[in-house]
Amino acid sequence: MTALPGSLDSTTLVVDLPLGTTLADLLPGLEPSGVWLLRGEGLIGLGTTAHVRTRGAERFAELAEWHAQHLTPLAETSPLPDELRGIPGAGPVALTSITYSSTSGADSHLILPELILGAAEGTAWVTAVVRTSALDEPIDAEDDAARLSQVQQLLAKHALQLREGRLSLADPGETGSAGAGTAEVGTSAATSLIQGAHSEQHYLQAVRAGVQAIGHRRLEKLVLARDVVVAADAPLATGPVLAALAADYADCWTYLAGDVLGATPEMLVKIRGRQLSARVLAGTVDGGTGLQQARALLLEDPKQRDEHRLAAQSLLDQLAPVAQHLHAQDPPAVLQLPNVFHLSTDVTGELTAQTPALLVAERAHPTAAICGTPTATAAELISTLEGLDRGAFSGPVGWLDAQGNADFGIALRGGVLEEQGTQIRLFAGCGIVAGSDPEEELAETWAKMRPMLGALGVRQP
Numbered sequence: 301m302t303a304l305p306g307s308l309d310s311t312t313l314v315v316d317l318p319l320g321t322t323l324a325d326l327l328p329g330l331e332p333s334g335v336w337l338l339r340g341e342g343l344i345g346l347g348t349t350a351h352v353r354t355r356g357a358e359r360f361a362e363l364a365e366w367h368a369q370h371l372t373p374l375a376e377t378s379p380l381p382d383e384l385r386g387i388p389g390a391g392p393v394a395l396t397s398i399t400y401s402s403t404s405g406a407d408s409h410l411i412l413p414e415l416i417l418g419a420a421e422g423t424a425w426v427t428a429v430v431r432t433s434a435l436d437e438p439i440d441a442e443d444d445a446a447r448l449s450q451v452q453q454l455l456a457k458h459a460l461q462l463r464e465g466r467l468s469l470a471d472p473g474e475t476g477s478a479g480a481g482t483a484e485v486g487t488s489a490a491t492s493l494i495q496g497a498h499s500e501q502h503y504l505q506a507v508r509a510g511v512q513a514i515g516h517r518r519l520e521k522l523v524l525a526r527d528v529v530v531a532a533d534a535p536l537a538t539g540p541v542l543a544a545l546a547a548d549y550a551d552c553w554t555y556l557a558g559d560v561l562g563a564t565p566e567m568l569v570k571i572r573g574r575q576l577s578a579r580v581l582a583g584t585v586d587g588g589t590g591l592q593q594a595r596a597l598l599l600e601d602p603k604q605r606d607e608h609r610l611a612a613q614s615l616l617d618q619l620a621p622v623a624q625h626l627h628a629q630d631p632p633a634v635l636q637l638p639n640v641f642h643l644s645t646d647v648t649g650e651l652t653a654q655t656p657a658l659l660v661a662e663r664a665h666p667t668a669a670i671c672g673t674p675t676a677t678a679a680e681l682i683s684t685l686e687g688l689d690r691g692a693f694s695g696p697v698g699w700l701d702a703q704g705n706a707d708f709g710i711a712l713r714g715g716v717l718e719e720q721g722t723q724i725r726l727f728a729g730c731g732i733v734a735g736s737d738p739e740e741e742l743a744e745t746w747a748k749m750r751p752m753l754g755a756l757g758v759r760q761p
């Protein structure tokens with residue numbers, strides 16, 4: 301864990317975006333350190349004021365402690381402009397990605413960007429977060445001119461400008477920013493698809509073994525994943541990749557935190573004060589199926605309904621010790637995405653105590669949507685059958701603000717950057733239950749990788 305010398309100071313200004321544009325429109329010209337966007341609104345982080353890395357069984361607790369020590373105090377010391385009070389995510393936020401497994405060899409991350417662009421409920425803002433020890437002299441809370449100039453400097457550093465209250469990309473040639481320049485290299489990087497840790501045959505074999513274990517009544521469900529690698533001839537520029545995901549999958553949360561990025565349709569847990577909500581997905585058919593047929597295939601198939609029921613139930617069971625009035629939509633709905641249809645259950649509830657958001661996420665994770673039932677048996681079988689270190693894939697990903705609000709999606713439909721950003725390992729998994737067909741599950745993994753393959757300019761074989 302990284303200690304943070306000195307305390308933090310933050311400034312938030314309400315800004316306008318150019319008419320008819322959203323935050324997502326800025327992405328192609330930026331090199332973000334964190335992203336969380338849904339339908340054009342959300343957060344873009346730039347640069348880092350602090351980056352905490354941790355591993356192991358205490359990873360949630362350690363990040364929660366860091367959040368309480370460093371981010372929470374800013375709610376008191378750096379008040380928000382009136383227009384932003386009560387807007388979740390406004391002001392200083394940390395983006396986070398946490399590994400699926402406590403035994404992963406990969407880091408879990410909490411990143412506090414130095415500059416955050418935010419938009420929610422039709423209002424946009426910029427927030428600068430600095431270490432007071434990095435300032436020549438402390439900035440007076442009331443010194444608006446000094447605060448504006450500090451924000452302007454950080455904007456220029458990241459290829460942005462604020463003119464008459466309007467935020468936009470800097471005019472070409474205006475700044476010496478690294479952002480715009482490298483983005484161009486990245487968009488033109490040639491990409492190719494190569495095998496991941498294992499072959500398709502290995503996956504088919506793993507699914508067969510999973511179905512067999514279910515047949516022997518060792519467990520009811522397990523989620524088996526596979527990986528492929530997209531290699532590029534230059535570092536990938538994440539801004540344009542994320543912009544493509546945000547444009548094509550507007551109903552998914554487009555994310556970047558630590559080394560993982562993607563566009564996920566699944567919300568592990570969203571926390572707003574004491575209120576919590578979630579969106580559980582499980583049960584999938586290919587997007588090429590018409591809506592009418594997809595509804596029948598999902599809602600009327602006992603196998604799909606069972607697979608879904610186990611996922612929803614696992615979340616309710618895992619949240620029960622910290623929440624009350626838990627309510628799950630019943631029957632599930634059908635969620636239509638460009639690549640797939642899912643059975644979907646929205647869950648709501650109320651936290652019974654002031655449990656820190658990261659510890660609520662720890663409780664909720666892993667659901668049977670990405671692990672299985674019973675959890676421990678599924679987790680053990682996954683580690684032997686998959687033969688993968690999932691890293692951040694299928695772990696919680698999202699943001700936390702200083703007030704304790706948070707979004708934790710499940711890091712699906714994404715990939716992990718490797719080799720200095722010149723390659724990205726894509727993952728996708730499928731829920732296996734009695735009667736699962738290995739070939740169909742393999743096809744489903746390709747359908748789930750389609751968003752990333754498309755954004756990276758790689759054709760599905």
Ligand SMILES: C=C(O[C@@H]1C=C(C(=O)O)C=C[C@H]1O)C(=O)O
Pocket residue numbers: 523525566581582583584642669670712713727728729730731732748
């Ligand atoms: C595991 C993934 O997705 C999960 C598994 C699903 C399924 O098996 O039907 C559906 C949605 C997700 O909960 C993935 O996208 O990799």
